[in-house]
Amino acid sequence: MNKLPWSWDEAAVKPVAQPDDLELLEPVTGSVFFAVCLPPPVHGQSLVNASVMRAAEEFAGADKVQVFDIGPGKHKSGLKYHLTRIGKVARAGLALSARGVRPGQQFYTVFESGFGIVYNFFIIALARFFGYNIILHHHTSQHTLVRQARFAALQRVAGGSCLNVVLSDEMAENLHFLYPKLRNILVSHNACHIAEADGAGRAVVRPNKLRIGFLSNLCREKGLDIVLDVATKCRERGLELTFVLAGPAAGEEANALLVDGRQRLGDYIEIIGPVRDKAKTNFFESIDVFLFPTRYRYEAQPLVLLEAMSYGLPAVTTNCGYIAELVGRQGAILEPDGNLVESIVDQLDRMVSNRHARFNSEEIKTQFRRLRKAASGELRDLMNALFGVAERPRRDFVV
Structure with missing residues (x-):
């Protein structure tokens, strides 16, 4: 399997938690196929994607991780944007096909709003065909604040075992309320992807403006x-x-x-x-x-x-x-x-x-610090879900 492609110019966020802090609850039994957007462009979602993958490589080893960047690169819109994405998604699909049937292995991607959901449908359907468990990370509230029919359709493609990774308790509750059939929901807060600042150079109260x-x-x-x-x-x-x-x-x-x-x-x-x-x-x-x-x-x-x-x-x-x-x-x-x-x-x-x-x-x-400490535990849960722990952690809802 390939090494992670840290080749862009911009520095990605490095995960705060180190391998000694996030011990896997059981021996690693599976591997993960990542199909996500990486920097460039540099924005919150691409940086968190990079951070999660770095954590996965550190915690389970590079041989357990295969990564395909399906982002647009430096193109922001227009024909080149979509041609670039179509080409990258197609290459990821070919790689999935070359690996063949992989029952019990994990496929990790990110839900995309707008036209990007077309890429979700294609790559998730292909991963399901080859027997992967789907892990879908949510970085937008477009479908969690208002019910979205196309997301409901995507969930049917992803299957009942799909693990939905959200960013907060409120987001988890909204997702379950709008899509009651979803039960596999894991909260993984973004605070674990931000280093703690010492603030030594910052004045408490400035004497001027x-x-x-x-x-x-x-x-x-x-x-x-x-x-x-x-x-x-x-x-x-x-x-x-x-x-x-x-x-x-x-x-x-x-x-x-x-x-x-x-x-x-x-x-x-x-x-x-x-x-x-x-x-x-x-x-x-x-x-x-x-x-x-x-x-x-x-x-x-x-x-x-x-x-x-x-x-x-x-x-x-x-x-x-x-x-x-x-x-x-x-x-x-x-x-x-x-x-x-x-x-x-x-x-x-x-x-x-x-x-x-x-x-x-x-x-x-x-x-x-409270948010970061809790988020580090949630990142541990995500790592265990990624690498074949028998029982996935999930959010329990009272129906």
């Missing part, structure tokens, strides 16, 4: 224009703030917004571009509040919010998907409506006025 950070693939969907509008109104209100924008610009529209924002706001904003490794650490240590005004209604568990929590940063974010469940009382959750810009400005105004009494950084770090 507060710094508001925004990190994402910069685009309208993630709230780039909202951040710039908030900065404009904060400056008009006379608030002593600096806005720090980090991450790659996602397309020409984003570049145009950044150019316009720089011209309008001058040194009231800092645009630092993509960050990784030490540069990302410096970004989080340089800010006081993390702003994430996403419009994407089907957010699940954004890694960037967990990263902010690991540094003890309060988040000002939107009530999209499962963000409210993730952030809880450790931040401000605002409705993504027509008053969002004013709501954010008011929230930041209160933070400036009550600088010493705002969200407690140590409480936020403590909450992150």
Whole structure:
């Protein structure tokens, strides 16, 4: 079997838990065929895919893992995007066929919303034909907040033994409520894929203006224009703030917004571009509040919010998907409506006025550590499900 293909330029998230921490409950008896999207592009789902596979290789050995990247590479949309994906999915299908019938072995993939579900149907049906057990990881809330007929159809293809891996308790409950026939549900929180930050370089209370950070693939969907509008109104209100924008610009529209924002706001904003490794650490240590005004209604568990929590940063974010469940009382959750810009400005105004009494950084770090500890145990359960433990861990529901 092949080694994992860690050949991309961007650094993937390394799993927090080490092999000694996540002992398999029984000897490894099976192997896993992964067909997932890997970076590039770099986003939460592809990074978690990479992290899960690294964990699988470390915990069970490279000879127990076979990986096929079925992602679009650097193509973001259009004909090249789909031709690339079709070619990669076809190669994964040929590899499955070459392996032949594998009863009792595991096939791991990720549920895809939109047109991507076509690839799900093809590759899952083929894996089922060759006798694999299906493990389906869910990184979107599109089908868990509203019943989706095509997902229900996919579950029939995957079979009653399919193990559905979700990110939170609320997501598990919603999935079971909308699709009552699903019983094999395992929670595996994303916190185990985020390292704990020491925060040694971060000031507890800065003597000068507060710094508001925004990190994402910069685009309208993630709230780039909202951040710039908030900065404009904060400056008009006379608030002593600096806005720090980090991450790659996602397309020409984003570049145009950044150019316009720089011209309008001058040194009231800092645009630092993509960050990784030490540069990302410096970004989080340089800010006081993390702003994430996403419009994407089907957010699940954004890694960037967990990263902010690991540094003890309060988040000002939107009530999209499962963000409210993730952030809880450790931040401000605002409705993504027509008053969002004013709501954010008011929230930041209160933070400036009550600088010493705002969200407690140590409480936020403590909450992150709790999430991370629980998630490490859930990752252990996922590893045991992947590698042939006799009885899969699952969520029990009262009918």
